[in-house]
Amino acid sequence: MSLVVMKFGGTSVGSVERIKNVAKRIAKRKEEGHDVVVTCSAMGGETDRLINLLTEISPKYDPREYDMLVSTGEQASIALVTQALKEMGYDAISFTGPQIGMVTDGAHSKARIKEISAERLKEAISKGKICVVAGFQGIFPETGDITTLGRGGSDTTAVAIAAAINADVCEIYTDVDGIYTADPRIVRGARKLDKVSYEEMLELSSLGAKVLQSRSVEFGMKYGVDIMVLSSMEEKPGTLVTKEDIEMEKVIVSGVTADKNQAKITIRGVPDRPGIAAEIFGRLAENHINVDMIIQNVSVELKTDLSFTVAKTDLLRAMDVCEKVAKDIEAQDVISDEKIAKISVVGVGMKSHAGVAADMFKTLQENNINIQMISTSEIKISAVIEEKYSELAVRVLHEKLLPEGEDAS
Template sequence: MSLVVMKFGGTSVGTIERIKNVAKRVAKKKDEGHDVIVTVSAMAGETDRLINLIKEIDPKYDPREYDMVVSTGEQVSIGLLAQALKSMGYDAVSLTGPQIGMITDGAHSKARIVEITGERLRKELKEGKICVVAGFQGIYPKTGDITTLGRGGSDTTAVAIAAAMKANVCEIYTDVDGVYTADPRIVKKAKKLDKISYEEMLELASLGAKVLQSRSVEFGMKYNVDILVLSSLEEKPGTLVTKEDKDMEKVIVSGVTSDKNQAKITITEVPDRPGIAAEIFEELAKQNINVDMIVQNVSTEGKTDISFTVAQTDILRAYDACKEIAKNIGASNVLSDENIAKVSIVGVGMKSHAGVAAAMFKTLAENNINIQMISTSEIKVSCVIDEKFSELAVRVLHERFVEEGDHVS
């Protein structure tokens, strides 16, 4: 008997009617003879509602209390789905992250999974039950506190469970029917991909594609878990996220993304001496602030400006931290800009094709889109631009690299 892990996002369980429909999909999988573990997110809009509540109390909330509040959203979903399955005559049990042994580190609001003991899951599956597990949450054993994995953490929960329980496949059900070359709401000619490599999906997820959370893809790649992205609203073929093969290398660009959840900080007139960058970013790391793109200007009269990007959710903490850092190192000022976006092109085919970055820069220039920062890897090129141009940038880059075919020049 095979084990299938199924994950349903917030839109999929957004209403009682949709929860009943999810129950039917899960029941069908059980009827086909599979053992089934289901992971669900909070109902659509619920996490945002809970976040807004704690922000109303204090915009600089305690991350521990944040986790205590937002983790409740998933518990509502699992209880409702388990009850829906029971009402249909299926033996189901709802389980929280701590109950399945989802052990994490202590970084509240962005915890990382350390291990999944899975004892309770094995026991309930042996008894023939459908296990309905809360996504997004775990427990830090040193304190016994509830932790959350960050937005989109239910994807990570599902793939991690699939890896720990040696499931045959992890099926991620969303409000789209697969992975597209761009957001279909922005680009009408976006194409659905039959399959995509872990590496490409990891880049797309980390760069703003909202289909899968990047850490879930990391788990899939590390533990060789095939991830199938499917629609929760209709039965259609989806997109398989799997190991890279030769066919994937023939396509230069597999996807174009934009991420508006970005903010830029600039520390001006930083003393240009060895170790200064380490001093700045070590302090930010101590406060669990993840930094993305970094640019250091050419030194003038022993001073330089250092700019970097962070998630918008971290901007207040990062700004306050940088003000303190600037004072300690003798820098002049700290500036912040939340009106930016990061636009990116991704494809394993870039490894064997020259001139891709130049073609991207030329396309943006032809559309009067100024580039503020640039970051590259073997299979991606990212540019920070003014937020108001983000959708235009995605459309023109998609037209250039996906719709016009494989040539670069």
């Protein structure tokens, strides 16, 4: 007997019929002799519906009330899935995040998990119950407030639970059947990967591949939880996310991604003196705004321009912070650009193979796509370009770096 965590996304539980189908998948795993814990997202479209209601009342809503509202979507899902299992004759019980001891920090709408006591969950498992846990939510113990983990947080919940209860595998059921070398809706020749390393998946997730939330991969890598990405619609092999092995390094590039949820902010006329960058990015950090790529121009007459990217969802708050800090440091002004995208190529094989950057930049040049910013690591190269060229860039880079016939798994 093994212990399995199964996570189902919003599309999977998007209707009563689909919820009944999910219950059948869960029951099958139980009948195979496994102990089963399930994590559910809100029904498809429900979180957006709730957010739209909130923004109609106030575009500048209170983050605490946001969490209080959107956390109800997952609670509805777990109750419905649990009842479906009960109707089939299975002993099932639902839990919210706070009920299983999902403790987070106090950063509303983007909280980070600090610990999971899981004692109540372990007790229910020991009694043979199927446990159905609300994804995406936890509790900040200092205030007792409900917190949410950010969009895609149910993935993180599932992997964190798997780590806390020493599950053998965490299965993520979604509306795709695995991890592909590119978005199949954009690239006709995209291929499914049999397995991918935590490091590659972490880069792919943070760079725009929306199959797994990046923090869920961080948890998997830190605690050694194997993550299997599977289709919720049909039973077929998926993609295993696991630790790197020698075979993975033989493939130079594993994927090409495009992230359109990016905005560029430029603070112009920044005084070129020690401590200024610390002041700017310190203020952004205090407001829980993550900064990605950063570029600073050469100083002219002790003035420079500083550009960086943030998520589009953070742009309004980031601009508010930057305009205040620009005034304090006597910078010229602050401008933003939402019509950008970040294009990335990822692969652990890049650590031992040269020439990928040259091929990438030459391919973009041949297609008249201008590069605004560049960022690199051992296993990825990213470039900011105009948003209107994002799909073209993905197609031409995939064709160049992952040609037909090359094994991508």
